[in-house]
Amino acid sequence: DAGVIQSPRHEVTEMGQEVTLRCKLISGHNSLFWYRQTMMRGLELLIYFNNNVPIDDSGMPEDRFSAKMPNASFSTLKIQPSEPRDSAVYFCASSLGAGADTQYFGPGTRLTVL
Amino acid sequence: AQTVTQSQPEMSVQEAETVTLSCTYDTSENNYYLFWYKQPPSRQMILVIRQEAYKQQNATENRFSVNFQKAAKSFSLKISDSQLGDTAMYFCALSRGGTSYGKLTFGQGTILTVHP
Numbered sequence: 001d002a003g004v005i006q007s008p009r010h011e012v013t014e015m016g017q018e019v020t021l022r023c024k025l026i027s028g029h030n031s032l033f034w035y036r037q038t039m040m041r042g043l044e045l046l047i048y049f050n051n052n053v054p055i056d057d058s059g060m061p062e063d064r065f066s067a068k069m070p071n072a073s074f075s076t077l078k079i080q081p082s083e084p085r086d087s088a089v090y091f092c093a094s095s096l097g098a099g100a101d102t103q104y105f106g107p108g109t110r111l112t113v114l
Numbered sequence: 115a116q117t118v119t120q121s122q123p124e125m126s127v128q129e130a131e132t133v134t135l136s137c138t139y140d141t142s143e144n145n146y147y148l149f150w151y152k153q154p155p156s157r158q159m160i161l162v163i164r165q166e167a168y169k170q171q172n173a174t175e176n177r178f179s180v181n182f183q184k185a186a187k188s189f190s191l192k193i194s195d196s197q198l199g200d201t202a203m204y205f206c207a208l209s210r211g212g213t214s215y216g217k218l219t220f221g222q223g224t225i226l227t228v229h230p
Contacts, residue, residue: 107158
C-alpha cells in the first residue's frame with residue numbers, strides 16, 4: 001500500500017508568490033495533519049482535519065496560510081503571499097482514526113522563499 | 115499542556131554497540147501514547163516504536179526497545195547492535211490517548227551518528 005504522498009518535493013519561489021502544497025492520505029485514513037519543520041522551532045502542528053473537517057487550526061501562523069480537504073483522500077496547504085520566513089519543510093501525516101492512532105508521515109516538501 | 119524534552123542534542127556510537135537516547139515528558143493526562151520517530155538525511159519521518167502509557171511492559175521492535183518509567187515521566191530509546199543506517203535525527207513524541215484528538219507534541223530531537 002502506498003504511503004502518504006506529497007508534492008512537490010522541492011519548491012523554490014519568490015516572495016509574494018502563491019505556493020500550494022499537496023498531500024494524498026493513505027487509503028482508509030480519516031485524519032490529516034500538516035506540520036512545519038524549521039531549525040528554530042522544530043516540528044510544529046499547523047492544522048488537523050478529521051473526516052475532512054478542520055478540527056484544530058490553532059497552529060496556522062496567520063491568514064496567509066490556508067488548508068483544505070476537498071475530499072477524503074486529498075489536502076492542500078496554500079500560502080499567499082509567501083514570505084522568506086515561510087521557508088521550511090512541510091510535512092503532512094495521516095492516521096486511521098481521530099484518537100491516538102499512529103501518524104504516518106509523507107516525505108515532506110522543502111519550501112524556499114527567496 | 116504537554117511538553118517533551120530531549121536533553122541530548124547529539125550522540126554518537128560505534129557500529130555494533132548500544133546507545134540510549136533520553137526523553138522526558140510532562141502531561142496531565144492519564145491515558146497517553148509515546149512515540150519515537152526517526153528522521154534520516156532523506157528527511158522522511160519514520161515511526162520507530164510506540165508505547166501505550168497504560169501498558170507496563172516496555173515496547174520492543176527488533177533492535178529498538180524503550181525504558182518507560184511512568185512515575186518519572188521518562189521514555190528512553192535503546193538501540194542495540196547499532197548500524198550505519200541508524201544514523202538520523204530521533205524525535206520523541208507524546209499524544210493524548212483515547213478517542214479524542216491525538217495531537218502529537220515533539221521533542222527537539224537528538225542527532226545520532228553511528229561510526230564504522
